[in-house]
Amino acid sequence: MSSAGDAALEWRAPSGRLRRIPLVRLGFALAGVFCASLALAQSGDLRRSGYQEMGPALQKMQDDDTANPAMLFVQVGAAAWAAKAGAAGKSCADCHGDAAVSMKGVAARYPAVAPAPAGPVDLEGRINLCRTVHQQAPALVAESDDLLALSAFVTLQSRGLPIAPPDDPALAALRAQGRDLYERRQGQLNLSCANCHDDNAGHRLAGAVIPQGHPTGYPIYRLEWQALGSIARRLRNCVVGMRAEPWQPGATEYLALEAYLMDRARGMALDGPGVRP
Amino acid sequence: MANVLVNAPKTAKKGDTIEIKALIMHPMETGFRPGTNGRIIPRNIVEDFTVTWNGREIFRMRMSPAIAANPFVSFFTVASESGTVVLRWSGDEGFVAEHRVAIAVT
Numbered sequence: 001m002s003s004a005g006d007a008a009l010e011w012r013a014p015s016g017r018l019r020r021i022p023l024v025r026l027g028f029a030l031a032g033v034f035c036a037s038l039a040l041a042q043s044g045d046l047r048r049s050g051y052q053e054m055g056p057a058l059q060k061m062q063d064d065d066t067a068n069p070a071m072l073f074v075q076v077g078a079a080a081w082a083a084k085a086g087a088a089g090k091s092c093a094d095c096h097g098d099a100a101v102s103m104k105g106v107a108a109r110y111p112a113v114a115p116a117p118a119g120p121v122d123l124e125g126r127i128n129l130c131r132t133v134h135q136q137a138p139a140l141v142a143e144s145d146d147l148l149a150l151s152a153f154v155t156l157q158s159r160g161l162p163i164a165p166p167d168d169p170a171l172a173a174l175r176a177q178g179r180d181l182y183e184r185r186q187g188q189l190n191l192s193c194a195n196c197h198d199d200n201a202g203h204r205l206a207g208a209v210i211p212q213g214h215p216t217g218y219p220i221y222r223l224e225w226q227a228l229g230s231i232a233r234r235l236r237n238c239v240v241g242m243r244a245e246p247w248q249p250g251a252t253e254y255l256a257l258e259a260y261l262m263d264r265a266r267g268m269a270l271d272g273p274g275v276r277p
Numbered sequence: 278m279a280n281v282l283v284n285a286p287k288t289a290k291k292g293d294t295i296e297i298k299a300l301i302m303h304p305m306e307t308g309f310r311p312g313t314n315g316r317i318i319p320r321n322i323v324e325d326f327t328v329t330w331n332g333r334e335i336f337r338m339r340m341s342p343a344i345a346a347n348p349f350v351s352f353f354t355v356a357s358e359s360g361t362v363v364l365r366w367s368g369d370e371g372f373v374a375e376h377r378v379a380i381a382v383t
Contacts, residue, residue: 067300072300223345
């Protein structure tokens with residue numbers, strides 16, 4: 001029996017010649033391949049959006065602008081963008097002009113900090129600030145079709161752009177609160193968001209794939225809702241599913257979670273307004 | 278004006294099979310759900326969807342309360358002659374919506 005030093009892999013090449021590689025050299029080669037693949041896995045982004053977790057049929061539905069039901073709301077939003085409203089008699093377009101230019105990349109930056117006294121707001125909150133402050137019109141009802149239509153229209157202008165949350169120090173505390181909520185167990189099932197969306201992402205909950213929880217497509221047209229819905233509605237849905245008591249509509253908790261999740265999805269492409277199952 | 282999205286080819290070769298896709302914004306309220314006041318919300322659905330090509334009917338669909346909100350319908354037809362395709366939805370509460378598409382057949 002030979003020692004480890006002369007151990008070798010031998011095989012006969014198609015030419016009939018005997019080929020021989022000492023095991024030591026083979027070991028070095030394999031270690032090299034292993035290190036390279038490990039480095040690739042570490043540098044590669046393992047995040048997957050809800051869009052990527054969907055089946056091809058739903059992806060096609062979202063990609064086709066005449067099959068994506070959210071585009072119906074975008075049409076309503078486009079009309080609202082140009083319509084004058086409130087005591088000031090101004091439309092969104094009167095200040096912002098062409099949305100394709102002025103709103104490009106805007107949805108990718110929210111939640112952001114609005115001038116005092118408003119503080120951190122999400123996109124819907126920003127739209128309502130514009131309404132009350134600049135248009136002097138009553139704020140649109142949260143989760144109403146009118147508000148979601150405008151937010152879908154604004155979101156569409158950022159389609160494909162990377163999520164780029166602002167580096168505002170005022171958002172840091174909000175993100176920390178969001179992260180705390182995300183990792184805290186709650187409800188009768190004693191689950192945290194992370195239990196599903198970090199620990200078990202990619203597995204199935206009943207028949208549905210658990211996504212990693214990146215908010216790339218909001219507002220989404222959820223087929224189960226048969227309607228357009230905001231991220232707050234989706235979060236409320238999850239909280240009720242954990243049999244926890246949902247926060248009041250418009251509560252800071254939703255905004256905090258959204259701020260944390262958008263930061264967690266930093267750099268991922270925005271695909272909204274999306275379709276989700 | 279109803280909110281409609283229609284996807285049909287602008288041109289087609291004679292004898293070709295073409296796909297027409299139509300999406301319309303409608304609540305399709307079933308008539309079985311109680312509202313927040315406990316009373317049944319009256320049924321409000323699209324009942325009939327008819328498509329004509331130069332006045333000749335090429336597709337008709339009767340919709341039921343089981344069909345989801347914002348119904349999406351896709352169907353195939355054979356391109357026979359240049360002309361106008363008229364898509365017409367009608368339903369409860371006097372709902373009528375019409376959309377016209379011109380298709381040139383060569």
